Amino acid sequence: MQSHYDYILKVSNLSVVFPNQTILDNISFELKKGTTLAIVGPNGAGKTVLFRTLLNLVPYTGRIEWVNKVKIGYVPQRLSVSDIPISVKEFLSFKSTSNMEDSLKLVGLDSKEMLNKSLSVLSGGQLQRVLIAWAIIDKPDVLLFDEPTTGVDIDSEEAIYKMLNDLKKESEITILLISHDLHIIRDYSDYMLALNKCVTFFGESKKIMDPDLQKMIYGEPVCVEIST
Amino acid sequence: MIEIETLIFSLITGVVVGFSAGYLGSIMVLEKMALVGDALSHVALPGLALGILFNFNPFLGAFAFLFASAVIIWHLGRVTRLSFETLVAAVFTLALAVGILLIPEPDLLEALFGDITQVTLLDTIVAVVISGVAMFLTKAIYNRIVLSMISEELATSKGINVARTNLLFLLLVSLVVAIGIKIVGTLLVGFLVVVPAAAAKNVSSNLFKYSVFSSILGAISSFSGVLLASYLNLPAGPLVVLSGVAIFLTAVVVKWTSRF
Numbered sequence: 001m002q003s004h005y006d007y008i009l010k011v012s013n014l015s016v017v018f019p020n021q022t023i024l025d026n027i028s029f030e031l032k033k034g035t036t037l038a039i040v041g042p043n044g045a046g047k048t049v050l051f052r053t054l055l056n057l058v059p060y061t062g063r064i065e066w067v068n069k070v071k072i073g074y075v076p077q078r079l080s081v082s083d084i085p086i087s088v089k090e091f092l093s094f095k096s097t098s099n100m101e102d103s104l105k106l107v108g109l110d111s112k113e114m115l116n117k118s119l120s121v122l123s124g125g126q127l128q129r130v131l132i133a134w135a136i137i138d139k140p141d142v143l144l145f146d147e148p149t150t151g152v153d154i155d156s157e158e159a160i161y162k163m164l165n166d167l168k169k170e171s172e173i174t175i176l177l178i179s180h181d182l183h184i185i186r187d188y189s190d191y192m193l194a195l196n197k198c199v200t201f202f203g204e205s206k207k208i209m210d211p212d213l214q215k216m217i218y219g220e221p222v223c224v225e226i227s228t
Numbered sequence: 229m230i231e232i233e234t235l236i237f238s239l240i241t242g243v244v245v246g247f248s249a250g251y252l253g254s255i256m257v258l259e260k261m262a263l264v265g266d267a268l269s270h271v272a273l274p275g276l277a278l279g280i281l282f283n284f285n286p287f288l289g290a291f292a293f294l295f296a297s298a299v300i301i302w303h304l305g306r307v308t309r310l311s312f313e314t315l316v317a318a319v320f321t322l323a324l325a326v327g328i329l330l331i332p333e334p335d336l337l338e339a340l341f342g343d344i345t346q347v348t349l350l351d352t353i354v355a356v357v358i359s360g361v362a363m364f365l366t367k368a369i370y371n372r373i374v375l376s377m378i379s380e381e382l383a384t385s386k387g388i389n390v391a392r393t394n395l396l397f398l399l400l401v402s403l404v405v406a407i408g409i410k411i412v413g414t415l416l417v418g419f420l421v422v423v424p425a426a427a428a429k430n431v432s433s434n435l436f437k438y439s440v441f442s443s444i445l446g447a448i449s450s451f452s453g454v455l456l457a458s459y460l461n462l463p464a465g466p467l468v469v470l471s472g473v474a475i476f477l478t479a480v481v482v483k484w485t486s487r488f
Contacts, residue, residue: 055385076381084258084377087434094375095386118433134382 008033008070008142008174009054014062016046016053023049025198025223027062031191033141036168036175038189038205042218045195047178048077051144054176070142073135077146077178079127081119088122088130089115096137103133108163125156132160136167145177149184157181161188182208198223230345235458238344238411241355242450242468245408246420248359250428250446252366252404253421254439255373255397257429264312266418267320269405271297273327273414276339280331286339290409294402297323302395327414341465342413344454355407362400369393374435411450412465420446423472427479445475 009031016024024046031037039047052058055074066072092100092115101111107129114130122130128148135143143164149157161184167173179185185192185208192208194201194217201224207213230238256264275293279286301315308315331339338346376383376390383390401421408417428441453468460467 052381055381057381057384072385074382074385076379079379079382081378084374085429085432085434085438086374086378090435091378094371116434 006032008067010063010065011054012063012065014050014053014060014064016049016058016060022197024053024060024195027195027199028225029193029199029202031174031176033067033174034168034172035191036164036177036189038185038192039176039178039195040180040185040192040208040217041195041200046197047195048146050195051146051176051178054144067141071138071140072142072144073138073140074144075128075131075135075146075148077150079119079131081127084120086119087115088117088119091119091130092134092137095134099137099139100133103137104130106136106163106167107133108159109133123156125153125160128156128160129163132164136173139171140173142174142176145175147178147180149179149181157184164188182214200224230458234345234347235454237349237352238347238454238458238464239451241347241352241407242344242411242454242464243447244356244359245404245411246424246446246448246450246468247443248363248404248446249408249417249420250424250443251363251439252397252401253425253446254428254442255366255370256401256421257425257442258374258377259312264316264401266422267313267316268294268297268402269409269414269417270320270327271323272406272409273339274323274330276335276409276414277327277330280335287406287410290406291403293323294406295399298398298402299395302391302398306391338413339409340413340415341463342409342411342416344411344457344464347410351410355410358403358407362403365396366400369396370435370439373397411454412468413463416465416469419469419472420450423469423476424449427472427476430479430483445472445479449475 007030011030012028014024014027015022027050039050041047049058053060054064055072089100092103100115104111104114109126109129114126119127119130132148149160164175165188168175177189185205189205191203192201192205193199200217201213272290272294275289275291276286277289279289297319301312301319304310304315305312328336372383372388372393375386376388376393380390404421405417408420412420424445425442427445428438432438432441449472450468452471454464456467456471457464
């Protein structure tokens with residue numbers, strides 16, 4: 001039996017309603033420290049809104065309980081950097097002026113080569129790694145990744161998830177990630193939370209390859225209750 | 229030729245206004261607000277008109293109208309979710325129409341194109357102080373604005389109030405636009421926040437270089453424009469614009485030739 005203190009996040013009866021539209025309906029789940037939780041579901045299921053709500057960027061009802069003094073690193077789905085002359089060093093310094101070299105090294109980038117490069121000339125994979133470096137630069141307890149490998153080629157995608165796994169082993173970091181890739185969910189997360197406005201499944205990620213479960217997650221929503 | 233004392237005041241005013249407008253403009257060009265500064269400047273016209281009609285310093289009227297319209301545009305943007313450019317276009321055409329109807333014809337040319345023969349010591353001191361304050365405050369919020377451009381979510385998750393930061397920036401732009409009117413006039417002051425930044429963006433690989441280049445190019449455009457205007461006895465506004473455009477074209481050529 002896990003004690004209360006093994007959990008880094010408890011969400012109870014969370015609902016988000018935009019004008020005339022329910023986005024999240026009565027979501028409850030818990031997240032153990034040091035685990036990776038994949039958030040899955042069809043487009044428009046409320047996955048990104050859930051992240052934004054966990055970051056307190058969206059008004060909600062219900063309860064979100066992070067452990068005391070939790071530090072959260074966030075990697076958004078999209079960045080608008082193509083038109084901005086900003087170097088990697090300047091971007092990272094917006095968050096912290098120390099640990100730049102270390103965090104770039106952790107994500108597999110050579111700081112000497114990268115720091116003075118403009119963000120706009122980086123490849124998709126390099127930009128994603130810089131974003132992860134941004135997220136981990138102040139040594140967070142939790143990382144939130146919204147489709148971290150969108151627009152990245154398959155090799156870089158695999159490398160990024162391997163790197164995240166290594167990071168988790170090294171620093172006991174807790175990871176929440178949104179992904180549509182079933183293999184990634186199976187191989188690189190411990191649990192999955194399937195959303196379709198409400199929770200349609202919560203359990204071990206290895207079950208994602210079950211065709212019946214996939215039909216349940218991506219088909220007509222059937223809500224389930226999770227006792228927390 | 230204008231008197232040497234007035235020329236010195238005009239040059240100092242031009243340089244500080246050009247420098248600060250270039251600095252603030254470096255954000256406006258990135259924010260895709262290039263035309264906002266231009267359009268915003270026209271909003272000053274009714275304020276100038278009221279000053280002329282009721283015999284108080286027209287630039288106080290300009291300040292008041294610019295501030296009020298900046299707040300109105302910011303608020304409408306939040307309420308209606310329309311873009312800055314759309315709202316500014318609506319407000320500025322109204323202000324331009326009202327301003328042209330109100331301003332007596334002899335004063336209209338000065339308001340539209342500026343008049344360096346009228347720059348006093350007080351104008352220069354006001355320009356130096358306001359430019360300094362505007363640049364100091366802009367420097368304090370520069371990174372926050374750039375981060376919110378890169379990702380509003382990243383900025384908000386870092387505790388930055390994006391809406392409030394945008395309002396402060398818009399008010400600072402109003403300040404710089406108001407002092408720029410004295411040199412280049414309401415019709416052309418928008419140039420000062422757009423062209424130097426556009427030129428700097430062509431030749432910069434990081435934010436620091438970009439903002440510094442933009443400021444310096446703004447100052448050089450104003451300085452050379454005012455100097456030419458005094459020798460040729462022509463309005464400064466168009467000559468400041470021509471100097472700046474020459475710099476912009478040079479930057480484009482430098483960027484183009486660097487590819488070979």
